[in-house]
Amino acid sequence: MQQEIPHTASRNPQKRFRKIIFLLAALLCLCPFVGAPIALALGLLMAWLVGHPYPQFNHKATHWLLQASVVGLGFGMNAGSALRAGREGFLFTIVSITAVLVLGYLTGRLFKIDRKTSYLITAGTAICGGSAIAALSPVIKAGEKQISVALGTVFILNAAALLIFPAIGKHLHLSQEQFGLWCAIAIHDTSSVVGAASKYGSTALLIATTVKLARALWIIPLSLGSALLFRAKDSKIKLPFFIGLFILAMLLNSYLPPVARLAPCITLAAKAGLTLSLFLIGSGLSPKVIRAVGFKPMLQGILLWAFIATGTLLTIIYLA
Incomplete structure (x- = not known):
């Protein structure tokens, strides 16, 4: 017992230090001058240099915060404009989803990746x-x-996309419409899509968010198909309910003037929540998580991402 007391005492200051640094960094991300890339970078620094004090809660907190932030962004959008944006991205959505699913199946077989891991990376x-x-x-x-492994692969590539896409868009002089459509289709997570698009402009943000959430609805038919493919008859299918709340928020903002007057405050809070969620994503990408992904799953993720990003970009530029 006498040997354990110094050990415990030496660990407590380290834990308190991690918690204080983590909370200070999180509070900093709520400041209006901190953008998405800075929040992500702070999270990565936290994961690699200090360590996450609450790793067991990180994924769940990110999940709920992201969904609440996306719903909040709906209060800043017009239903008519969003419907037009959704129609523009419909064909892109069908073709790109089908192409990635086929390529994911082939690369998974080629690299001999575990079937379920490969399927989750492909679907993500x-x-x-x-x-x-x-x-x-x-x-x-x-x-x-x-x-x-699947989440680690996707989150690592998400972090890269948030930094790379705006730079490429500006270098190629993409319009806001082009960039919004491109990042909605070629970036994995809604958080990084919104983070990248918000740097480009309000029109890019509208198109990117609407197309991305319309794309997310394909979780429903894919879930039904997955249950048949993996012969999981008693599996529970989770519906993305937050998309319905996003649509409701958009309708309230479009047709109820009292709600529209409150919309700027709600969207400001939603953007702060989104920035904080990117910090949490970065703080979850510890060296342990990255090592756990492995070479083959990461290679598959990079190939699929390069395929959809390059193919979509060339198509958008060609059609323009």
């Missing part, structure tokens, strides 16, 4: 990153290791 790339993985995991009865 094709539809909406971590949300798709979270929805499909119970349907196909994926194990914790398979889910962790």
Whole structure:
């Protein structure tokens, strides 16, 4: 017992230090001058240099905060404009989802990746990153290791996309409409889509958010198909209810003037929540998480991401 007391005492200051640094960094991300890339970078620094004090709660907190922030963004959008944006991205959505699913199946077989891991990475790339993985995991009865590898792959590439896409868009002089459509289809998670688009402009943000959430609805038919594919008849299918709340928020903002007057305050809070969610995503990408992904799953994720990003970009530029 006498040997354990110094050990415990030496650990407590370290834990308190991590908690204080983590909370200070999180509060900093709520400041209006801190953008999405800075929040993500702070999270990565936290994961690699200090350590996350609450790793067991990080994924769930990110999940709920992201969904609440997306619903809040709906109060800043007009239903008519969003409907037009959704129609423009419909064909892109069908073609890109189908192409990625086919390529994901082929690369998974070629690299001899575990079937469920490969399927989750493919679905996350094709539809909406971590949300798709979270929805499909119970349907196909994926194990914790398979889910962790898929989420790690997607989150690492998400972090890269948030920094790379705006730079490419500006270099190629993409319009806001082009950039919004491109990042909605080619970036995995809604958080990174909104983070990248918000840097580009309000029109890019509107198109990107609407197309991305319309794309996320494909979780429903894919979940049904997955249950048949993996012969999981008793699996529970999780519906993305937050998309319905986003649509409701958009309708309230468009047709109820009292709500529209409050909309700027709500959207400001939603953007702060989104920035904080990117900090949480970065803080979850510890060296342990990155090592756990492995070479082959990461290679598959990079190939699928490069395919959808390049193919979509060339198509958008060609059609323009």
